[in-house]
Amino acid sequence: MKKKIAIIGSTGSIGKTLLNILIKEKKNFEIILLVANNSNEVLLKQAKAFNVKNLILTNKKSYEILKKKTKNLNINVFYDFSQLNQIFKKKIDYVMSSISGINGLDPTLKMIKFTKKIAIANKESIICGWNLIEKELKKNKTEFIPVDSEHFSIWYGLKNLNKNNLEKVFITASGGPFYKTPLNKFKDIEVSDALNHPNWKMGKKISTDSATMINKVYEVIEAKKIFNIDYQKIKILIHPKSYVHAILKFNNGLTNIIVHDTTMKVPIFNTLFLNTKRQLKTKKINTKILNNLDLKDVNLSRFPMVRLLNFLPNMHSLFETVIVASNDKLVELFLNNKIKFTDIQKKLFKIIKKKEFQKFKKISPKNITDITNLNDYVRLKIDKNNI
Template sequence: MKKKIVILGSTGSIGKNTIDILKKNKKKFDVKILSTNKNINLVVRQAKEFNVKNVIINHHNSFLRAKKKYKNYNISFYNSFEILDKILTNKEIFYTMISIVGIDGLDPCLKMIKLSQNIGIANKESLICGWSIIQKEIKRYNTKFIPIDSEHFSIYSLTKNENIKSVEKIYLTASGGPFLNFTKSQLKKVTLQETLKHPNWIMGPKISVDSATMMNKVFEVIEAKNIFSLNYRQIKIIIHPKSYIHGIAKFNNGITKLLLHDNDMKIPIHNSLFENDLKKNLSSKINFEILNNLNFKNLNQNQFPLTKILNTLPEKGSLYETALITINDFFVKKFLQKKISYLNLIKLIYNHLFNKEFTKLKIQKVRNINDIYNTRNYVLFKLNKKGI
């Protein structure tokens, strides 16, 4: 019997990689639902290839265009994730990939935990802002959770057979992005095109900017703290320009483990789908040239000032993490629209994150999903009111 699969965010980078893996395993999987925000042509091609009957299009105008353009196709289009538990029954789905971008990915994530046996989450915002809620639902419905980001999948792989209390420290590697060796005077002149050109990974515009500013590593540290029940003192960012080592775990017994793989997101995705299937093989030869020149360096926080935020974060999750996500998203959007410079992007994010108006959120707990959405709306209101 084929295993049933759901991919939410199937037209993004993670979603497309997941689709590519499933293409080679069509006899094993039955894709039940796909979703996109606006990319209706691609999601329909994906639906046709896998004979998917149900497609969710989150953007309302794109949903209307799809219904009209593809009205003769044997596909039911929906404009809301509310339909999920009406189409599916509890634990019907073997595996769900959550690769929707943004805080709006949290609600469908929570819905699919109840409906899935296994859930892979590549949505940073959910794991940062809503981890306390996700964790409760995972335990409640006995759903297996697998982190998909290469760094977190690496730490997950290194520690899954260990008592987490035996972990002394974990190291998350960072390439340093396109501006690792740039001076401040050079950074004044960088262009949007240069910012989007990551030296090792092919990513979307938003994550490429976050990689350049190192905000993505700030996010990954928060995720790691949540996922692995660690404190911030147990997590360290280390610069590794080649992006070959993705995670290092040091244990109290003196043993240190590291995990390496090629710069290909198909590897963590594939292993989350085929965790115990030893017949599957994505292996390439070990690159000993890179291993002989790992070139690890300590992170210079003055070079990447946004990482200083990590020194001020509360150990317990709060609504401040939602403010952090929202402020960063707001100004990255301005940068992508070429309304602010690269250095101004960093300055504006940094200054607003230390504004008392938002730091007061550090003492406010996340009680439910509405708290997160209301906080996002509050922060956006304040930012828009400033007229930036």
């Protein structure tokens, strides 16, 4: 029997990678639903290639275009997630949730009850709404697998082991495009420079987050929430080759080092096929890299964003939403050439130190509305005050 799956964010890099894996697996999988925001042409092409009968397109204009294109086709096109009960008659086997930004939280929460397993590649959902996600996972007895290479590696490294025996978790950062850039040149960094990542091919937003290294701050927050680990037990190490993704040191003297090729295909493939007979063809072990891992502590003068970790509360709070919303808006301004690269960090610290935002350290999100309203408020505040 074919396994039934859905892909939330099928036109992004994660979704496309998953579909490339599934090309050779059509006889084993049936895609029930594909979701995108704006790419109606790509979404329709994907639907035809995999014979998908249900599509959701959340951009109104693109939805109307796609609705016309599919008028004489046996394809249902929806504008939002209000009709999931109509699409899913019973639980499907697998959902990939990879819509970027806080906009990915709502569909992630709504999809949990319709699937036996959900793989989440959306950082912001986990950072801002993990307590809400965890509640839904437990309520619906849905299995969760993280997709980020670092968190998948930690998850894999902890399988069948006692998490309480963890002494330290190290996640690695390549250092991005500015690992060796002289500090006096940072003021001259342009958008094209920030997007030129040496190891990974990513979208503009995540590439910029990697260049500032706030993406690693996010990953520390994710690791703390997903695995319920104290911040003091998690450390970032610079590793320019991006070959080691996580190092787990246990209190029995043993250490797990998880290595894989610099491609998201590895964790994505394993969210589908771990513990099966399916095999993924990869490169041979690179002994040259293993003999020179070149692991280093983070230089905080070069990557001051990492200092954000000193401001984080231990509880699930709305303060994380303040950070995510502020960064999202500031990166947007940078990509539109409205502010300098160095302004992203300077303005972000200025915002989170404000008294009106510090209070959110003591407030946990009770529902998704708490998160989305605060996100909108922070973004509007930045627009109006030109912080």
